[in-house]
Amino acid sequence: MTALDAILQRLMALHPKAIDLSLDRIRRLLAELGDPHLALPPVFHVAGSKGKGSTTAFLRAMAEAAGYRVHAYTSPHLVRFNERIRLAGQLIDDARLIALLERCERVNAGRPITFFEITTAAAYLAFAETPADLVLLETGLGGIADTTNVIPHPRLTALTPIGIDHVGFLGDTVAKIAVSKAGIIKPGIPCIVGPQPDDAMAVIMAKAAACSAPLLCQDRDWSIQPGKDGGLLWREGESVLHLPAPSLLGAHQIVNAGIAVTCARHLAGFEIPPAAIAAGLRGIDWPARMQRLTQGPIAAALPKHTEIWLDGAHNAMAGEALAATLASLPQKNTWLLAGVLNTKDAAGLLRPLAPLIAGGCSIAIPGEANSLSAGDLAQAAAQAGIALDPQPDIATAIGHLAKQQPARLLITGSLYLAGKILTDNK
Incomplete structure (x- = not known):
């Protein structure tokens, strides 16, 4: 320390x-x-x-x-x-x-x-x-x-x-x-x-x-x-x-x-x-706002063709904006990795994304006492129309997602999660 x-x-x-x-x-x-x-x-x-x-x-x-x-x-x-x-x-x-x-x-x-x-x-x-x-x-x-x-x-x-x-x-x-x-x-x-x-x-x-x-x-x-x-x-x-x-x-x-x-x-x-x-x-340099990740351990763990996008969206308004941005990109098989604080409306955040997401994983945000558990987030996602598999940590989730051969991976739900992803991906 x-x-x-x-x-x-x-x-x-x-x-x-x-x-x-x-x-x-x-x-x-x-x-x-x-x-x-x-x-x-x-x-x-x-x-x-x-x-x-x-x-x-x-x-x-x-x-x-x-x-x-x-x-x-x-x-x-x-x-x-x-x-x-x-x-x-x-x-x-x-x-x-x-x-x-x-x-x-x-x-x-x-x-x-x-x-x-x-x-x-x-x-x-x-x-x-x-x-x-x-x-x-x-x-x-x-x-x-x-x-x-x-x-x-x-x-x-x-x-x-x-x-x-x-x-x-x-x-x-x-x-x-x-x-x-x-x-x-x-x-x-x-x-x-x-x-x-x-x-x-x-x-x-x-x-x-x-x-x-x-x-x-x-x-x-x-x-x-x-x-x-x-x-x-x-x-x-x-x-x-x-x-x-x-x-x-x-x-x-x-x-x-x-x-x-x-x-x-x-x-x-x-x-x-x-x-x-x-x-x-x-x-402007403003990370975690539809930031494309092209290098680092997370990129290396996924298939080479996978687009990786990181965004700190954490409420319903941001979810709508994120969905509109995602919809403006060429259509691809898109999977989701999400972590959300328990003070947020997770279903409201994820609902606009539902038509664009094939599946994904939920995790608790590492080191955040106020994070939704992976299981609770998966339940909220189900209410929003997205099937997420609860995973114990980021590395396990990335490994699970790599097996799905996604054309695009979206990582979102919290700026705290985005910070952890950027730290882990150095």
Whole structure:
């Protein structure tokens, strides 16, 4: 176990609940740390049920292509915790991260605080103490009580599509969930809004009206669509941009790209020209979003002709987007390897994929206490119309799938599973 692993494990034990939505604990800790969150460069804040990570990655690539130094805070990580904190374009190194976490740990002095809260406080310290031009903050869960929602005056906010997710914490209807997500809207601060269900849009508009926040909504104030040349056409009033297609696959990534383009155009105080926007769309690096795996032990264990695709889809909205992307590829005999957290609607995630899947395997996500068991996931998959054979681990599942001679293997269900796959496939 590394020194970083040891302190992360220690911090996990500071609170009896993995998730306990409140801003009281982090506000107390931040005050004792000198309120680093109030000393940040201009902040962009994004929430949503689907696409906020990709939208953040697009915007970061665009801003960096324009020459800006960008901090970014995202979650979860795939392989290393350091992925969550990007300082001026580089992942935070172990020594700096350990020092910041130990500092937060000393100041917290053993009082109850969640893992996400104390690690977010460390990120704020890192961002305040490292020169940069812009900070991109992605909510972890919800919005109104998320640890990223302590910034009083962000430069810009954005809401990606909202749907049913985290019902145990945010509510069991789209409207209730939208109340939490829309909590990032701030008085007088513009908010870029992606396509939303009617119930969510009603909540967003009411929140914006209550605090006089301008909204720029997709298909009302701006639009994004495929262009005739295979690229993208973005339009806002008389402004039109002809852009390349994003390097991430899927129609849903066009939506995410459109939100990011609109954010780049409305980020007050920043000049992100069309050439930088185009470079960001082409140059984005965002693993586990319909990522093709062509090398490594997993690829070597499968027949040479097998296409392997890895995606972190983990809710019903993402399942629909993943199914649409899969359907856009040439039809092939496609098998599935799935692992899903027990806080997710596994049947809802898998149901859109059912017409495209010949069979597959279910596993418990290695190292995740909140994973569905392989058997429970197989039962949920059966409800969705997919027959999955429960397997004890990834290696056994891959061996079983190799015997089926699949033309295509889709690995999905969780970003935590995706991270484990990427780790194992080095």
